[in-house]
Amino acid sequence: MATRTLRRRLHHGDLDGKKNEIIHGSMSDSLDEPLLGNYNYGGNHSERYDHSSEQDILDDKKKEQLHWTYIFSNLIQQWTQWLENIIAGSGSVLGRFLPFPSVIQNGRPIYLSPLQEERLRILRERLQVPFDSACLDHQNALKQLWRLAYPNRELPPLKSELWKEMGWQGTDPSTDFRGGGYISLENLIFFAKNYPESFQVLLHKQEGKRAEWEYPFAVAGINISFTLIQMLDLQSDTPTSTAGVRFLEILGRDEHAFDNLYCVAFRMMDAQWLAKRASYMEFNEVLKSTRTQIERELALEDITSVKDLPAYTMLNK
Template sequence: MEHTDALRKLWRLALGGEAPKGLKSERWKEMGWQGTSPETDFRAGGYMSLENLVWFAEKEPERFKALSTKANGRRSQFEYPFAVAGVNLTFNLVEMFEVKQEGPTTAAGACFARLIDLDDEAFERAYVLAFETLDREWLSYPGGATYMEFPVVLKATKERLARAMNEAKTLEEVRANLD
């Protein structure tokens, strides 16, 4: 799927209706993109980050909606930009799972190698777990974190997920270790 087609699909899944011609719209900001055209926000996560957001919206629509709209539970005064957080999570998971390396050298990388052998969508499922963990970390700050604290929250999320993956053999075990 071409990136413009993927963006149109993400629009339909997240915002409803058809994306505008040329894909420029203020409505992208509702999803947590920084500008009127999300193409400028991909940077580190690349096209894979868009694929992950589309997968999340399509395969886990209730969780996607709850996190993207910040609808559930006590919320922060300052919320993180959902879509940009997704781009950052993709980049961090690729790094943590050592996706671009020959073989795993860390416990998280070894765990991911086991998980992907069991489930072709293990990366995407771990991505959803990472998003839920990021949201919990964000809200764990008194009054919620601020935008300036996003890098610290992202680092804490990555560390928490790495600890949860130690010795886990399934995604269910990873999820249980996160709770």
């Protein structure tokens, strides 16, 4: 609870209140001198000050006040520097729990925890990996997608007319990854493994009145990955969009936030497709309206995870 309170005060810039509380306590414990100077007593049991002039007494009081004001100011400065060092020091125990500004939005600092920073770093590393048809791991991932999509069918060669049935544009799926990279294949695999019913419904176009010229499933998935990357400013040094900043908050609670959001976006895109009675030539328009709807839902209050999004309920149908 104390860490949460300190984080909240740091986030709102309310450092003065905390400084006063802590430093005042430290000073009062260490002081063993009277704040207004020393007194001498003597003569016929009557109390007399060494300074007979009232003006001298006032001058002494002012000197004492200035003296302690100076000490107090120095302690505040030292406390501020100490606090900054804790926040900046990633090796410090407290530094692991205190937030630090990593993103600036509209001139205001956005505080990311070390956990958020690490997950964002990992996600950005995923974005940099292109699909490599010569890479054995990438070939195996493509085969895994086929097995998840068609568990009762024989695995075709990596170049085959059968891949078109999944929604690839040609006989070689590797030629369709140009914009999405390897992460778009990871997204499809995540969708198939974690939400298999929705995956199969979209793959086989099992809901609604479909157009004669349908969108190709796999290629649509790559386009959704690319759209989310742009919408969330994931390739920028400092995300500035509201959706991007809200996503960073969600990422701190769910390391699979991007993949889960991808599944929601795919389901939402298909719903938009049906609502608009769209055909292949209108796919970009549907994708644009899907992005707008996701941005609206991310901007809603009390959204702390992808599962809080209204559209997430579609994945359970």
